[in-house]
Amino acid sequence: MGSLPKWASKPCIMGIDEAGRGPVLGPMVYGCLYCASSYLKTLATLSFADSKTLKEEKREELFEGLKANDSIGWDVDVIDPRELSAKMLKRTKINLNEISHNSALGLIDRVLKMGVLLTEVYIDTVGDPGKYEMKLSKSFPSIKFVVAKKADSLYPVVSGASIVAKVTRDHALKEWVLDETAENMHRNFGSGYPGDPQTKSWLGDHRHSIFGFPTLVRFSWGTCNTYFKDIAEVLWESDDLDEDGGSNNKNGKRQLKLSNVGFISKRSEEIESSGKGRCRFFEARKLELLTHF
Amino acid sequence: MEKTSIDLKRDGMEMEDLSGRVHQLPCSVKFDGPASVSHYFKPKPSGVGDEGLPLQQAHFRGRLLQGTTLNLPHGYSGFVLAKKSPDDNSNSNSWETKATFRDITYWNHDYVPSHNDEFLRAFHWLTLAKALHNPVTPEELASSSNVL
Numbered sequence: 111m112g113s114l115p116k117w118a119s120k121p122c123i124m125g126i127d128e129a130g131r132g133p134v135l136g137p138m139v140y141g142c143l144y145c146a147s148s149y150l151k152t153l154a155t156l157s158f159a160d161s162k163t164l165k166e167e168k169r170e171e172l173f174e175g176l177k178a179n180d181s182i183g184w185d186v187d188v189i190d191p192r193e194l195s196a197k198m199l200k201r202t203k204i205n206l207n208e209i210s211h212n213s214a215l216g217l218i219d220r221v222l223k224m225g226v227l228l229t230e231v232y233i234d235t236v237g238d239p240g241k242y243e244m245k246l247s248k249s250f251p252s253i254k255f256v257v258a259k260k261a262d263s264l265y266p267v268v269s270g271a272s273i274v275a276k277v278t279r280d281h282a283l284k285e286w287v288l289d290e291t292a293e294n295m296h297r298n299f300g301s302g303y304p305g306d307p308q309t310k311s312w313l314g315d316h317r318h319s320i321f322g323f324p325t326l327v328r329f330s331w332g333t334c335n336t337y338f339k340d341i342a343e344v345l346w347e348s349d350d351l352d353e354d355g356g357s358n359n360k361n362g363k364r365q366l367k368l369s370n371v372g373f374i375s376k377r378s379e380e381i382e383s384s385g386k387g388r389c390r391f392f393e394a395r396k397l398e399l400l401t402h403f
Numbered sequence: 404m405e406k407t408s409i410d411l412k413r414d415g416m417e418m419e420d421l422s423g424r425v426h427q428l429p430c431s432v433k434f435d436g437p438a439s440v441s442h443y444f445k446p447k448p449s450g451v452g453d454e455g456l457p458l459q460q461a462h463f464r465g466r467l468l469q470g471t472t473l474n475l476p477h478g479y480s481g482f483v484l485a486k487k488s489p490d491d492n493s494n495s496n497s498w499e500t501k502a503t504f505r506d507i508t509y510w511n512h513d514y515v516p517s518h519n520d521e522f523l524r525a526f527h528w529l530t531l532a533k534a535l536h537n538p539v540t541p542e543e544l545a546s547s548s549n550v551l
Contacts, residue, residue, distance in 0.1 A: 195465035201513045292442040320434060321443040322464045329465020342434035344464055348512050395525040402407075 114225050115180060117146040121229040124221065125267030126214050128234065129161065129275035131206070133302030134309065134331045136283040138194060140187040140213040141275030143267055144226060149181045150267070158269035160262040161276035173277040176270060184271075185220060186278045187213045191328050198330030201348045210236040215249055222250070230254045232268045234261040290324045299326070304333040313337055407496040411482055419502040423472075425481065427509035427522065428463065446470065446508070452515050459508065470510035476529055481507060 124144035131138055145153055156176070161169055176182050189209065197204040214233060222228055228250075235242055235257045243257040258264060262272040283299060295316060300308025313333075316324055319341045327334065392398065412418060426444070449460040449469070456471045475481055481504035487497040509522045516523070 192462050192467075196462065196467035199466045289445055290443050292439055318443065320432065320438040324443075325462050325465075327465075334465075342432055344430050344432050346430040346466070346512060348429070391531075392528075394521065395528065396521045397525055397528055 115183070117149070117181065118183065118224075118226040120227060121147045122226050123147050123150060123230045123232070123267055124218070124226075124228050125261070125265055125269070125271040126217060126231065126233040127161075127262050127268050127272035127275050128210060128213075128236075129272065129279040130283075130302065131210065131236075132304075133328075134304045134313070134333045135191060135299060135302045135327045136286065137191055137279060138189045138210075138213075139275045139279040139282065140189070140210070140217055141184065141271045141273075141278060142186075142217045142221065143176065143182060143184045143270035143274055144221060144228065145182050145267070147229065152181070153270065154266045156266070156270070158266045158273060160260075160269055161272040163263075164273070166280070169273050169277050169280075172270075172273050176273070182270070183221070183226065184274045185217055186274060187217055188278065188282055189213060192325045195325070195327075195329040198328075207237045211242065211245060215246070218246075218250055218253070228253050230256070232256045232258070232261055232265045234268060234272075235259050286326060288324050288326060290321075292318075295324070304331070317341065407498075409484060409498045410500060412500045413480055413503055418500065421481075421483065421502045421504040422506050423508075425504045425507045426470075427507060429468070429510055429512040430463070452517070454518055456516055456518075458515060461510065463510075466512050468510040468512060469515050470508050471516040472506050472508040473523070473526075474506045475504075476526065479529070480505065 122144050123146075124142055126140065126142045129139045129141065130136055156172070156179075158172060158176075164172070176184065194206070194209065197209055198206065214236075218228065218231060229252075231246070231250075231253050233242075233246070233255065239257040239259065243255050246255045246257065247253070256265075261268040263269065283302065286297070286299075288295060288297075296312070298308055299312050300306040300310075302309055304310075313323070313327070314337070316327075317337045318324075322329060322338060322341065323334065388398065424440070426440075444461055444463065446459040446461040449458045452458050452471075459470045459472070461468045461470065482500050483502040483504070484498040485501045487499050509516065509520075511520065518524070
């Protein structure tokens, strides 16, 4: 970490934006860009715009420019697709909005801890802007938050953050090293958006009947289910506990639901063991005497 | 069903040693057969848990699995059994050893393996079984009647 520039101890403004929230594969990136409030006027002349409206070369050029600019600071949080899938498929699921919020909170925290005097933060909304603002203000009472839809096209400091995020996401995907070592894998991921024909054909080429997809893919995306229709079914212990979880048959599901009502202790008993009359020692250890197999 | 026989072999020409490759997952995969496990399932060491168990991390179908490898207790071996083809012994239920293993890696979905997990606790039985089935020596018998 380099030394903190002098302007950072004067009131600073920061923009936060994300890239890669929608895609079915690759990381999601949160980016931030900050500068002294007094630098805002100059910042507005740097022709930052919502990264989606810019061509790739222009984005790269602007990113190089802001990296070289001593009056600007920036940072990113790259959220691995494995982490996105894992969190969204946890026993207690964490949804994408919460993951996004936490990433933004993490960036603010990191920049504050570096010693930057943040007084104002502009951020593109995720979910309800009012609730999001309350959450942010509660965590950082000394900062004034502006949470808005389309913040990336309204405020140059957010446009700048969107460029940081977008370029980082593009690079991360381009340089992605696949965990899997199977043959016949290729890297024509496309943009990662479910509608992108190149992404669709990549998903088709990399579907696996046992493992589903390489871990680059966000398994929690609804898009995956269309590819998983005829692959090997996988039933999870944790889903049996979950009323909404994918249970195998209708009757089983109904029974589980009924037994859930008001009988928490009974529920855990059922999970521990279905064999009645066994000694508790064996029940608790899932051990059973097998005479026929 | 009348006769069940299991042919346990520990060493053999074609006996494969699966140590390091036997996994117990917290899910049921509705599939029987070979799969390219080593190309897709890539456990990575993830430090040591509070209880001193060496931990690993892996992903399967998008879920985070946390596991630990345990060596089978001294004196025990793991066997992969397969039913002998029915035509050579149509009436009997015979099993033969296909592979052996000396350790097993078991995985939890979302939580760190612990000595409190059923899977680890199942091994308590081995100690208990030993105590139950050990022949009682005359000395032990004498000393226990002394206590009474």
